[in-house]
Amino acid sequence: MRNDPGSAPARSGPFQSIQVLRGVAALMVVVYHWHDVEQAFGKGPAILDGLVRFGYAGVDIFFVISGFVMAIIAKGQFASPHHAGRFLLDRGLRVLPPYWIYTSMVVALSILATGVLNADSAGKSILASFVLWPQAGFPLLPVGWTLTYEAYFYLVVAIAIATVREQRFTVFLCGWAALISLAPLLRPDTPWQEVIASPMGWEFIAGALIGIHWQRFPARLASPMFWLGTLGFLLAAMLLNTLGIYTHPPWLRTVVFGSCSALIVLGLVVGEAACPRPAYRVLRRVGDASYSIYLSHLFVIKLVAHLWVRTGMNQTPWTHLVFALLALAASAVVGVVSYRWLERPCLRLGKRWLQGLR
Template sequence: MRGRSSTTTNRPLQIPRMTRPATFFSIQALRGIAALMVVLFHLRIVEGKYGQDGNLLGAMFAYADSGVDLFFVLSGFVMTSIAAGSYGLPRNAGDFLARRGWRVLPLYWFYTTLVVALMLLMPGMANSAYQDQSILASYLLWPQAQLPLLTVGWTLIHEAFFYLLMAVAIAFARERQLPWLLLGWAAATLLAHGMLGAGIAPWAAVASSPLSLEFIAGGLIGLYWRRLPVGFALPLLLGGAVLLVAAMLHLAAAYPEHPPVLRRALLFGVPAALLVLGAVRWEHARQPRLPALLLAVGDSSYSLYLGHVFVISATGRLWQASGLNHAPWQHALFIALTVVVCVIAGWLSWRWLELPLHRWTRTRKPSARTLQAAQE
């Protein structure tokens, strides 16, 4: 179904630069798919820890965290789209950062606080590998040698870096210069990554990470997607999906552990970029109907992404205690039920935490431009 409630904060992206705004439900659908991929990635780990007699989630799902790469491309697309028309004014950069900060930080702080509470009150329930991390750095999304206390927050560190660079562009650049700035950023990233190597400071590792290429690819798609001939849209969408699955299968067969980050950015970033480009161009031209459930998962994808680790940890322990963790059908039931519980918990978090946080800032009816800029 294409109709959505006007009260959602994660409403489908509206692009402001066209006579008839382009509304992309496909962005929400891809967000939902990306979040579910990350859920399956962590479910595979828990199944291996608590299950018996082999895993149903095979080696391919060790690379289901490629949903993160899809998130990064989507983020780049959204950021250059909502920033259209706002370049060259420092105050717009401040507004951009304030909106991004309010969109990302309060819910992240809430779930990080849950980790801190578990560490203090129930140390056995928390991941002891990260108990030496700086709590302040974790809250501030400052790069550290290890993952932040809320492990999935590592992706938000890369997001924050991207937001900062976008804010600089909004403050001082002209919109026509943006493609060259993005390409220059890509070249500088590759040069720094090749020169710096391993053993550098955590902040330098983030700044030189090839994962930035995925944001850049999404940003360029946000600028040029209209130029793609409509006939190429669906083949690119399907080709991106096939290539993403093929990359996961290839890495499952070729690498016992995750590949170097540059190879990851290429193997996962290119298919993700094709998916996003094909999806938005196809939807704009054909306006297909997308499953309402998948759109609902997309609406709550940020809450699902931040909160699913708590659900999976709890259900895994309950599964082990039940003793129903041996037969394949028991594994299948555990996986299916945990995915359902994760989705429900994510939706509840979106409905009762994330959505009120956004409503709290609305003291008056926002303008159309504000609504467009608040999208992600």
Template sequence: MQWLRAIAAIMVVIAHIKIAIDLRFYGLSFAEFPLSPFPFVAGVDIFFVISGFVMAHSSRSLHGKAGAWKTFLLRRLARVVPLYWLMTALVIVLLDVMHVPVWADTTLTQIVASFLFFPAANPDGVPLPVLDIGWSLNYEMLFYAVFALFVALRQRWALGGVFLVLALGVAAGRWFPPASLALRFWSDPIVLEFLLGIAIYLLVSRRFRMPDPARWLVGLCGLGLFLAYPQIDFTWRFLQWGCPAALMVLAAVSGRRETRSSIAEWAGNVSYAVYLSHFFVIRALLFALERGGIRHAGAWLVGFPVGVVLGTLAASTVLHYAFERPVLRWIRRHADRDLLTGVGAPTGP
């Protein structure tokens, strides 16, 4: 699973490297982008399926306990919010100090909404936060909120409630398109990818296992489906990218024995920081190349991608060990121990 987290993060980095090269080196508009042979941006879909699996797996000890929703939310917010707020604040500093053009038209409403994980329109009318990549975290927060509503119930009822609310929300959004931008955002079928992760957890929790050759075959099927749909109608993203992502996650978690690797642990642990920090590394290297007047193809097509990947890995490692882990330790020291561990009386038989 840790390797798959890292792969998903690097896929998103590669997707944004390609966008930067197409825009800045080739001078193309978005409409002119050549067809990519692989949908690297689907790393986000892998993240969503992983998230559904992890939420179902990590909350299994909370079901049936009073106050479980508080424990669940504290654990998730402690993991997600601090680094995201730090990177969002850094964007705002860049806006004020460096006048970075790509973020120059940000509004106060968008800034406040970004910190609250609320989908608000940017100046182009698109529901993107100040740190663009944070759109996916707005979906994560929706999932956390819905999950928290049911987590105190017994597991079958809790997971069933999550399935029902998200599925009905998507169906309502399709049949009765809401006027509200936020409701349109939250009812997008992409939220069903979290349910795929829960379904995989339910399968694996019933001791479903595959031999390694079968896992490789399932994973390669997922990879093949990604290759079959390099470009999609985003209305059907849940099917065209979500289902291949689910196959890859299933292959990753259904082994007969768990293998551990220190490199895999590091790669998985820093994946969230990779996801949030790579935009800054891309911007820094673009600034250096353009300020230096460098137009050599080798610098842009080889040096730039390699520099972004290595720079992002270095930056994310520093962020994880110098910020994420200390903040998590501080929260664990100062938060109520019973709340963090989910100690509470059963809520029912």
């Protein structure tokens, strides 16, 4: 990547601000799912309503970050089928083992007790869930639907790595975005077609374009881009909430929250490159554990929900607040523990195995 005069300097290594943003996105999803729990089990006035319903947009942030990271990883690997295969293998070893473990827990729990995580296997393919093959509805681990999209994104990037030169990657991404724009004309009606045609692919593409071109943006634009994205995110949620629009087509979600997420990511990346600031240790740890938090939080909030009902402390707003904070904190703690003792060991084993293939 070239470094234009007046733009942010080159940067190697992870962006701490992006890791922190991962953590924020994961906690947004936790709060969004606790909203459903409160509606189902709370007896007093709900305290999590309104803007909280848009916590699902943490996924949109994840997709933009994922595209950004994939573009960074792919740098220097293009026009090589061998590197494309290594890329897919590396991504699979990074994402699948923890997901398989948590999906296996769902299978075990669904055998022992029906209704756990809404994971009754009726109508759901265990094999499709494990291999992230698109199917009607959610996989056995409901949050796994986003990993199906991730797997598709990785496949397309691998095709780019195998077939195009690095200088043409931007053109490839723009062509992919154009195809997504035309895909609805084919009226997709199968799970695979819906994944391919989903406008959420634009979020991944936006992140990848940021990963390629972020150094072209002058540092003075970092704060305006970040705050424009943040305010746009909040104002959009407020407007949709005022209008009572909680269910909307994917393209609207992408245009609203995806574009704001892209501005936030771009602002953070350019700003940190120009003026690095150490992230608070706790925030960084939550960000590092964001994938584990995402995979494990449904188990945690289900457990907290049962505890909440059994105590009978679900009658007043303050008890609603106490258990909402408990669910959030417990999800973060379990995620950090999972990252330390499950995700990281899986990652180390995967790296050793990859090194043995060289």
